[in-house]
Amino acid sequence: SNGGSSSRKGETQINDQLTGFGQWEYEFKGNRTESQGADKDKTRLAFAGLKFADYGSFDYGRNYGVAYDIGAWTDVLPEFGGDTWTQTDVFMTGRTTGVATYRNTDFFGLVEGLNFAAQYQGKNDRDGAYESNGDGFGLSATYEYEGFGVGAAYAKSDRTNNQVKAASNLNAAGKNAEVWAAGLKYDANNIYLATTYSETLNMTTFGEDAAGDAFIANKTQNFEAVAQYQFDFGLRPSIAYLKSKGKNLGTYGDQDLVEYIDVGATYYFNKNTAPPEPTAAQTPSAMLRCFSSQKVARIPASVAGTIIAAPIASNTLVAISQLAVCENAAASDARPKSVPPSISRRLKPIRSPSAPIGNTMPAITKE
Secondary structure, three states, X not given: OOEEEEEEEEEEEOOOOEEEEEEEEEEEEOOOOHHHOOOOOEEEEEEEEEEEHHHOEEEEEEEEOOOHHHHOOOOOOXXXXXXXXXXXXXXXXXXXXXXXXXXXXXXXXXXXXXXXXXXXXXXXXOOOHHHOEOOEEEEEEEEEEOOEEEEEEEEEEEOOHHHHHOOOOOOOOOOEEEEEEEEEEEEEOOEEEEEEEEEEEOOOEEOOOOOOOOEEOOEEEEEEEEEEEOOOOOEEEEEEEEEEEXXXXXXXXXXXEEEEEEEEEEXXXXXXXXXXXXXXXXXXXXXXXXXXXXXXXXXOHHHHOOOOOOOOOOOEEEEHHHOEEEOOOOOOOOOEEEOOHHHHOOOOOOOOOOOOOOOOXXXXXXX
16 A cells, blocks of 8 residues: 555543544555655644534634535545545635634534534645635535435635735636535435535636646636445445536636546445544534433434333433444443333434445444
8 A cells, every 4th residue: 555544533521511522634655665754744634622512612723624514525436526626725625724613513402404614714824825825714504304415605715925926827816715615415215416516716726837836716616416326235336527617717718627527436345444433523413412311312303203202311322223222321331232122113223424325333422
């Protein structure tokens, strides 16, 4: 292998209302000699934050920009993908540095599936103008219900003096960089369908000059669509179409910057090769939450309606997808126990949102 990445994430319960969390992800190359050291190794993610019960979470560090909340819906291809407008270190469209992010899940616990985020990014003035950014902000909102999802995002930032001064026939001259994006998706019944449309101003990079620096387009219009199906034996075929049209590119006018059809497949040998669980700040609303002696929090109505009334002790987690009960959830080495037949007959298996479609995976999580 030419390289790989190492990721560490975790959370700690500070009290019954406050949870600390963080994630660090590092990419390294495995095809170099020891004398070459860590050349071209890089930190992909490095952030930490606090989650305040139903009031949301706040984190700071190197993280995904909120515009990627929509871009991620089509950035699921087995290979390639996510390259029309979601770019690393290009404002708030992908992984980026110096972002303070507030996220709220289920709209303060009042509307299941309605999530929103607000983000601020500080100035990063780097040697490469295409990887620099001024101060900026971004917003995103998504709503998901029974497999259907709709979402939108907007971000705007100042451009640095070097970016503005670098204006040329192919380099944008505007003082601000902007992006707006909207998306639709369907994720249920072993089927995954998603499409996004976005427009950027003075933001998206393409090509490179003689010095190896990328150009920055005045405007782009971007479209992505993907369809996937998860077979029960682990195979997940995928087909996608991506296109980015550059607008007003100096004397070159309008040009296609990206356009291709992607056909591929992923095969999951077992649950250990499935995508990792999301972090505390990114946990989807459909994930099961802790039962308490006062109430059952955020259980989807389609599932909750199948659970009979039964006394459940405080701090007990129910893993619907495994039909199991995990007692003393606060203990890291807790093990699931069998569900009484009287209850299991009334439970319907559901899929962990981060697991492959069609494979029931443990949905145990704790806050």
